[in-house]
Amino acid sequence: MTYNIEVAHPDPATSRSAYRAHAREWLRANLPSSMRADSVDYKTPSLNECRDWEEAMYRAGLAGMTWPKEYGGYGLTLREHLAVNKEIGALMMPESVGSVGKELAGPIIMAVGTEEQKQEFLPKILAMKNYWCQGFSEPEAGSDLVRLRTRAVEENGNWRINGQKIWTSGAMKADYCLLLTRTGTVADKHKGLLMFAVPMNTHGIRVVPIKSIDGKESFAEVFFDDVVVPDSARLGKPDEGWSAAIRVLSIERATNRMYRPWRFEAELKMLVAAFKSDPELAKLLEDGYYQRRIGQIATEIDGLKGLIEQAVDQMAGGAPIGARGSLNKLFWSETHQAFATFAYEMVSQIKPTASAEALRAKKHFTTAYLFARAESIYAGVSEVQLDIIAQRILNLPKDL
């Protein structure tokens, strides 16, 4: 697949719409119909096809907008990032296979990495030369990382790592792991946590895929048995890397995959269009029950757009995002879960003789329903988000 990457990037200063118009035009002209989930031509893209697509997007100025130019970014603002995300969301394109690098590893390296690490890793993340996975969760440390056990011990200028990670998305394809370890014992709680950029081909790393509810093997257990990495793999000093990660995570929770409400809207359009394409199914859309449910979902999608645009306005104005990312995470995950359940309810009525669009929708939304079960779990379960809102935004006392 070849893409038109010889394209001029607009100067956002020329007009408020310049960057969004550029994103709209380029994405619509270049995204192959075989990669559009709402197309009857859709075929699940391979890893290489996804990589090529994301690299082309980057070359077209549609990734790395806010990263500094010296590290391969475009030195723009969150406003351009949001404008591009609206257009990414509006098309049913594949989910990013490089998101851990772009949204987590990259910002953390930028915050605490050495100049050498920044030069080494950041341009390659944007150019899709390296995939990253996130090695935070462990069997006994999910949302509560205080119980993290994977240990890093300094040894003759190197670090020896032993432990186990779990729920590691994309570990099978990753070139690097953003690994969270501890230098002391569990009794140290949040103290002594240390981050590394560990090459996944290092001796002693074993990846065991986990089959998930949707039948895919998109995450894994990762075992570290006497894995030795040089000190140059360390990201920041003990404590420093993790405290930076906390800051980055709070921003990331509010800003990552900003395209979500626009994507949910595109999904809702796909669902409705599929039903309209089939005369028998189209009759269902005349039912007030379905009209009202669709209206409710559209209302929630617009509410989510408001939360995201407000967060961008606040951050662009220099305000700290603090715990407000938890509002966004909670709202998008529960909104989409409810939508996915409703969509499944609808597509489960589609018969084998229905239109090609309807059959395509049935396949898409059945998988979406199953995958959506994960949305209230990953990136901090809903209960953790609710606790954060109660504690840090509402300041509700826990004791007298």
Added chain:
Amino acid sequence: MSDDSLRPEDFAEAAGAAITDAEGKSFAEKTAVLAENGLFGVIVAEEQGGLGLDLSFGIPIVAVAGKLQLRYPLVEQMLVASALAGEDIGAAIVGGEKTAAIAWQGSLEEGYATHATFVADADYVLVASGEGAALLDRASGEVQEDPSLDPDYPQYTLKLEGAATVATLSAEAFAKLKFKAKVLYGAFAAGAGEGAMDRAASHMAGRVQFGRPLSAKQAVRHTMARMKLLTETSYAGLQRAIAQDEFGAARDVDTAFAGAIGNSCFIIEKAIHLHGGMGFTWELPLHYSLRDVRKIDAAFNTGGVVKSIGKAFIAAA
């Protein structure tokens, strides 16, 4: 006013002081206090006697009114003043010499109008007429109370035979008024919900059961967190609805309005629940907010609005 340093929240603070000052006063006295503080002319141009601010200022001002449980047709006054700006009646409303209510259902042609509040004290009532609207002399029509939802501040039905029209609005002007109404009533409801949430938070933090404050209980904390989430979603949605997109296109207000009303009902109902038996009493004033928001809900048939959003989405997809 064109000073960019003006912030909506500063105006909201000043509005809050005026509303607090008006509390406990008669209808006429409230009118005088609110007019003196310029609240009826917030979205009226300066050259027409108003403050010349846009709806982004109107939202926090009206939200404060909801939060402080102002029981007065502030939104109606702001809307009619804005729609009739430049006319004598508009100026009289900005100045507080005259007051207006709005009946949101029925029409002059149908001979009746319903879902109006504060009619008994108002000089005028705005009702739909053709594609536009007519401002009627309230004394010229027959008024019936419907106290079933709110005996203190009932809804009214008006029989319009022989009613005297004192001003008219074109279809375009009435459409603009209805857009602003959904923004401002949505903000009033969001404020009412926020006020209920704050009362519940305060009660939960102080009410001790089994040796700890109720706010220590996870079920309570999570319910409160959901109330906060919906409060923020309502405000963010309303502010988004009045902002143009990157291409300069205006947005529809219906999703933000329906969201704010639904969220507010949820929040107030939960706040009543969290107060336990006290929440069911007349003494605890949460029921005022619930009645106020449900009157807006009924006037605009929010369920019907949600359905029409769905129909429009289906038609466009």
